[in-house]
Amino acid sequence: MLLSTNDHGQGGLASEAEESAALFRLMTWLSPSFPVGSFSYSSGIEWAVEAGDIADMTTLQQWLAAMLLEGAGFCDGILLCHAYRAASAMDGPMLNDVAELAAAFVPSRERHLETTAQGRAFVEIARSAWNCEALDLLASHVAGPVAYPVAVGVLAAGHRIPPALTLHAFLHATTSNWISASVRLIPLGQTDSQRVLAALESVIAATAEKSFDASLDDLASATFRADIASMRHEAQYTRLFRS
Numbered sequence: 001m002l003l004s005t006n007d008h009g010q011g012g013l014a015s016e017a018e019e020s021a022a023l024f025r026l027m028t029w030l031s032p033s034f035p036v037g038s039f040s041y042s043s044g045i046e047w048a049v050e051a052g053d054i055a056d057m058t059t060l061q062q063w064l065a066a067m068l069l070e071g072a073g074f075c076d077g078i079l080l081c082h083a084y085r086a087a088s089a090m091d092g093p094m095l096n097d098v099a100e101l102a103a104a105f106v107p108s109r110e111r112h113l114e115t116t117a118q119g120r121a122f123v124e125i126a127r128s129a130w131n132c133e134a135l136d137l138l139a140s141h142v143a144g145p146v147a148y149p150v151a152v153g154v155l156a157a158g159h160r161i162p163p164a165l166t167l168h169a170f171l172h173a174t175t176s177n178w179i180s181a182s183v184r185l186i187p188l189g190q191t192d193s194q195r196v197l198a199a200l201e202s203v204i205a206a207t208a209e210k211s212f213d214a215s216l217d218d219l220a221s222a223t224f225r226a227d228i229a230s231m232r233h234e235a236q237y238t239r240l241f242r243s
Contacts, residue, residue, distance in 0.1 A: 022159075022161040022162065022165060025130070025159060025161060026156075026161060026165065026166065026169040027169075029122070029126070029130075029152065029155065030152075030169050030170060030172075030173035031173075032176070032177070032180070034122075034125070035121065035125060036118040036121040036122050036125070036148070037117060037118060037121060038118060038177045039177070039180070039181075040241060040242045040243075041114040041118075041177070041181070041241055041242055041243045042178070042181035042182075042185065042233075042240075042241040042243060043067070043072060043111065043114065043178060043181075043226070043230065043243060044108075044110075044111070044226055044227075044228075044229030044230035044231075044232075044233050044243065045063070045178060045181050045182055045185060045229070045241075046181070046185055046233055046236065046239055046240060046241045046243075047229040047230075047232050047233040047236055048063060048225070048226070048229045049182070049185040049186055050236065051229070051232075053225065053229070054182065054185075054186065055186065056186065056188075057188065057192045057195060057196055060179070060182050060186065060188065060196055061196045061199050061200065063226070064175060064178055064179070064196070064200060064203075065200060065203045066223050066226070067178070067223055067226055068171065068175065068200070068203050068204060068207045069203060069206060069207050069210070070221065070222040070223050071221045071222070071223030071226055071227075072111075072174075072221070072223070072226070073171055073174060073175070073204075073207045073211075074207055074210060074211050074214075074221070075105060075211075075219055075220075075221055076115075076147075076148070076149040076170070076171075076174065077149070077167055077170070077171060077207060077208060077210075077211030077212070077214075078211045078214045078215075078216065078218060078219055079098060079101070079102045079105075079147065079149045079150055079153070079219075080149035080150070080152055080153040080166070080167055080170055080211075081153065081163060081167060081211060081212055081214075082094075082098045082153075082216055083095060083098045083099070083102075083149065083150040083151075083152075083153030083154050083157075084153035084154070084156060084157045084163045084166065085157075085163075086098055087134040087137060087138070087153065087154040087157035087158060088134075088157040090133070090134075090137055092137055092140065092141030093141065095137060095138060095141055095142060095150075095154070096141045096142050098150060098216070099138075099142040099144065099145075099146055099147065099150050100142075100144060101216065101219070102115070102146075102147035102149065102150045103115075103116060103144055103145045103146075103147055105219060106147075107221070107227040107230060107231070108227065108230040108231045108234070109231075109234060110230055110231075110233055110234055110242065110243035111230045111243060112145075113242065113243060114148075114242065114243040115147040115148045115149070116145035116146065116147055116148075118148040118151075119145065119146040119147045119148040119149075119150060119151040120145065120146060120151075122148060122151040122152065122155070123135065123138065123146055123151050123154075123155075126151070126155045127139075130155060130159070132155070132158030132159055133158060134154045134155065134157050134158030135154060135155065135158060137154075138151075138154050149170065152166065152170050153166065163212070164208070164212060167208045167211065167212060168204065168205070168208045171204045171207055171208055172204055175197065175200055175204060176197065179193050179196055179197055180193075181241060182196075184240065185240070230243060
């Protein structure tokens with residue numbers, strides 16, 4: 001558990017400093033204020049609200065639970081973990097394979113834009129302020145677009161932030177962004193939005209556990225309605241979001 005040590009000797013202080021640095025960096029990189037443009041995307045939720053699939057706190061919670069456990073959350077978690085391991089091993093060819101798979105696996109044009117635009121912005125900002133050898137590895141071996149979870153996994157590996165902590169923080173940030181979009185779309189009150197996030201705590205943990213040890217062969221999605229939503233959003237007459 002983060003910051004759980006009671007040893008105040010030299011080793012304990014060093015461990016606490018490492019944990020504090022990891023927490024600081026994850027909170028910075030995955031904060032809504034980190035300029036990757038996450039506020040511009042809803043992952044198809046905008047169409048789902050217009051279609052009546054999401055209408056209140058209960059239906060939003062059900063939709064997001066499915067997206068986490070059986071859809072984008074689970075798949076992005078797997079891709080993040082494998083990008084992290086490839087970067088940790090400084091395995092450029094494997095990292096390229098993961099990056100290509102991540103860019104190809106998205107179900108719609110808008111979801112491709114969403115993940116690759118955020119990935120590109122994340123890498124550019126990270127190279128300016130948080131550069132590391134893992135980012136050099138990414139630049140030298142991956143010529144195509146970089147999906148957002150791949151970018152996060154590479155940077156976390158480069159700074160030796162524990163992978164399980166990185167994964168959980170990433171899924172929490174992703175869910176929070178989905179809820180933030182829903183607040184503006186349903187509309188949903190701030191208190192109810194926090195109730196949804198609290199209710200999804202165990203779902204986020206289960207998704208992290210499910211994806212942490214999964215292989216790339218386990219990549220699969222069963223959220224067909226969410227995939228359709230991301231496709232139909234492209235032709236939605238009025239929209240607030242890019243996806």
